[in-house]
Amino acid sequence: MEKNMVTCKNCEKEFNESFEFCPHCGQKSNEELTIGILFYNTISNYFSFDARFFKSFIPLMLKPGYLAKRFLEGKRLLYLHPAQMYLFISVVFFFLFSFNVRDQVESLDKVLEKEFEHEKIADTIKSQAIDSATIANITKPLKDSKYVTGINDKELKNLDSIMRVDSKEADIPKMTFNYDSKKVDSLIEAKAPIEEQLKAMGMKEDANWLTRRLYTQILKFQTNKKGGTILQTFYDSVPIALFILLPIFAMILKLFFWRRGSFAHHLVFSFYYYSFLFTVFTIILAAKFIWQIPDGLIWGIVLSTFFYLFLAIKHFYKQSYLVSFFKTGIVTFVYMIFVLPIAIGVMFAAAFMFY
Helix, strand or coil: CCCCEEECCCCCCEEECCCCECCCCCCECCCCCCHHHHHHHHHHHHHCCCHHHHHHHHHHHHCCCHHHHHHHCCCCCCCCCHHHHHHHHHHHHHHHHHHHHHHHHHHHHHHHHHHHHHHHHHHHHHHCCCCHHHHHHHHHHHHHCHHHHCCCHHHHHHHHHHHCCCHHHCCCCCCCCCCCHHHHHHHHHCCCCHHHHHHHCCCCCCCCHHHHHHHHHHHHHHHHCCCHHHHHHHHHCHHHHHHHHHHHHHHHHHHHCCCCCCHHHHHHHHHHHHHHHHHHHHHHHHHHCCCCCCHHHHHHHHHHHHHHHHHHHHHHHCCCHHHHHHHHHHHHHHHHHHHHHHHHHHHHHHHHHHC
């Protein structure tokens, strides 16, 4: 009896029509496209959001180093792949974090707006300072009729000193730069050529690209008088920076555990540890929407991530508690004191230069 064959729409290979899935590529043989299937496939294929995530979540949080160890033992389909877990959790984290970023950007713009407003007030006070002759003319009628008004000599003297306003002594914050910001503001208002504005700031005509870029960005800041865009650009670069910092963290582990596997082994460990960190911070961000978490509790949770790393290193690299604790401390010190500050500095510089 001849078998009825059908052609797979995906790989275009023939198979028995009784098969529910194509034996060559695995696609379902007869699946009508619906909205539900469309979004399920998107989530399932892109994030692998299936039972493996839930099987991986509890060990990730409660068994430090367990998932990385099991992955290297060959259990690679039972639990969620380390890179996929990192991707999914980081996307959730940055989605929640975006709401916090928006508030910070708006707050920074308001603070800078107030600072520039204070600068204008200080300049107004300085421009309106009254000279001695004017003060004498104003107070003369009061002196002549002091017996009528009841003002004594001491009160007249105090009034005289109050009117001698010196803007330099005014207790008003003022933002200053290493150039004449008033002159630059006047050129901006007059819509003078950019080159003339840059020249007023002190840029030389033969300045190189980097110097010209720096002056241009400072002028852009002077024109807009807002820093929220810089902060937004900085935060936008965080996901890329963390993806670069992750293999650097794995490289540090490789240096301290040289004989404990290849670089790929340390990378697997780093993916799962970063996934744990993102999960912790995601929970904190989600909780802050409904509860004002005390700073002490947040710092306690952050400190607990160090002990999680210590236990993860102990279980994954199979060394003694003392050696594991010592190496965890050194790895953390190197990463937090050298790698992370340099990365943040580079990110801020890049954010300012390209916002």
